[in-house]
Amino acid sequence: MESNIKFIDGGVVAPQGFLASGIHCGLRKNKIKKDLALIFSKNGKECTAAAVYTKNIIIGAPIIVTKKHLKLKNGTAKAVICNSGIANTCNPDGIEKADLMCKLTADILEIDESDIIVASTGVIGAVLPIEPIQNALPLLKEALGDTKEAGEDAATAIMTTDTRKKEYAIEFILDNKPARIGLIAKGSGMIEPNMATMLSFITTDVDISSEILQNVLTDVIQDTFNMISIDGDTSTNDMVSIMASGLCGNKKIIEQNSDYNKFREALYIICEKVSRFIAFDGEGATKLLECKIINANTKQDAKKLAKSVIKSSLVKSMMFGADANSGRILCALGYSGIDFDPEKINVKLKSSAGEISTCVNGFIIKIDEDKAKEILSQEIIEIIIDMQTGKENSVAWGCDLSYEYVRINGDYRS
């Protein structure tokens, strides 16, 4: 089934029916850093839409407004507006500003303000000045396009401390039609669990009902975005949204049939790809860590164990130093809150430089330190942990903890 799924160039404008743009409006001091992005359904066509949000109790004003809009419009939307630089969270006038941002965008696009998904990312507690956005909107509209460049502009405008833009597109056959999914995302610090300071805007030309779209998005996110951890912090502003234009021409997906499964698989693959990349591009990261738990008793156990390892500051630090101190991996499993038999644990470390077994049946074994150092000196490190008691597997992604992380976060606002 997977064979007909292939990555293609581009991002949110790769699927039929979408335009995008991104410009510098002035919320950020650095004039070459774009800070305002727009995604628009061509000709204001109504798309089915769904979203998943942060589980933090303190939530950004834009999330409150987006939730309201998707509810008002019964799971449809026509545009996404997103600024970077300021999170518009914990301000007395946050909702007012988010509403105004939608109203101004709606006016210029000639749609309803409740057709808009709004997002903000950046410093919490800073007041969002609306003038730069208001002044930039005509230009932002004018810049809308379906070219590679237009999509890239939107991808770069949502970045904060990301070092690389995150955009992907995928093509697959659905109901004998070529269907596409496109995606832009921002990640970096404060990602975990349940998607902290992570934004992703997904588009697709698949025809699918709002309800089913919400189901599949929620489902896929559990195993992808929610399995990333950069530093254990969960942000107030995370959101993944998806808009479906329906223009690929497939028979509308309204139930969990084989077309649903094909769409789910494609969505999973693109979300997994960006999740790994977000982890790899974590603040200050020099390495991608991929923790695979195999043969756990339950899926939930496997997930919690994988997350516990990937979140451990001591595991992250040892990976930065390429020091195969497996005791720290066992230790992180041990305080995960999951009950298991310590004397069944096998641990392997793996990378492009090879594979080494470091723990067998709960006991740490003597290893070739030079070989281990070489394995851990690569950019992508797999930590494979066999619980030997069940049949459930899970993967979590993270990164190492570096001097650079501390530098970035010691003085983020300046």
Next chain:
Amino acid sequence: MESNIKFIDGGVVAPQGFLASGIHCGLRKNKIKKDLALIFSKNGKECTAAAVYTKNIIIGAPIIVTKKHLKLKNGTAKAVICNSGIANTCNPDGIEKADLMCKLTADILEIDESDIIVASTGVIGAVLPIEPIQNALPLLKEALGDTKEAGEDAATAIMTTDTRKKEYAIEFILDNKPARIGLIAKGSGMIEPNMATMLSFITTDVDISSEILQNVLTDVIQDTFNMISIDGDTSTNDMVSIMASGLCGNKKIIEQNSDYNKFREALYIICEKVSRFIAFDGEGATKLLECKIINANTKQDAKKLAKSVIKSSLVKSMMFGADANSGRILCALGYSGIDFDPEKINVKLKSSAGEISTCVNGFIIKIDEDKAKEILSQEIIEIIIDMQTGKENSVAWGCDLSYEYVRINGDYRS
């Protein structure tokens, strides 16, 4: 009641009835670093004893052996033996080695091996060579003394990445007699929650039953050692033990009466003191963070909220950079798992340089950045969070996240 409690010089030999020593036996390469400590009840007198252990599922062999001994001897003990450098955990021969360490110590002290509390701290998974310990025991016994120096030797011998030795002693009046509690501890990395890689050995000359001693130790630890977090990791080898010689001459405490309360208060004060110091001396720490939650609905809520803030890598990094980014504090409260009203939160930052309000009723307010910078540039920072809904308070201690933490943990074993 507090007035008659005073700190005095010394550590575990300050209370009547205890000897201590610490030497370099060779488990560590650095010959000037002591690595083996002994505490012994004078003349092998039986002490009542109690201990609290790590909650990690993977537990060090010494803990298994200590538990066994305290059970066998119905909550009594005569000596503590502790090495640093190697944790003796996750090795196939761990229990055998811990047993042997006790047997050799018992032989030389002419007591039963089950009279011994044994502990190890250091690298997990390395095999513990017994010869250096065996060879050093005669000298360790000979070095036993009740002088300030002897107590200090024991305090330094249990240190790992600690930069400063941790020993305290306290004197108070109990049943009209001067009573004492003495303590040595090691802390540093991987401390949280429930006392990770934290060892503390406490002595007292109070006369108290084993059962009541266990109660009071467990109780006090909840609000002291268990409220420290250095990096969110919980170690496999943590233990706090206490031995009571009964030599101060008080009427034996066998129930929760007023003498119990006096003893509890003194124990709390000394444990709080060392907990703060352990946090301050966390790996790479430049600052002590003290998070005070006030007016929460329940004690449990207050504790979880305080721990969530103190554990946040983003909060820790901003403190390192002296950047008053209160959004991160709110964010950490928001993902603590505790339900609360975001619009009631007040946050103040306080230090010897003054106090500043940064968040009022859930909204971040504009602050004097220079003043905030000065406040956060001090060594001890209080984060005071008023939930404004209940009456329960809690304090947690932590430290900032520095370049030095990453350096230490990137290459701990070398």
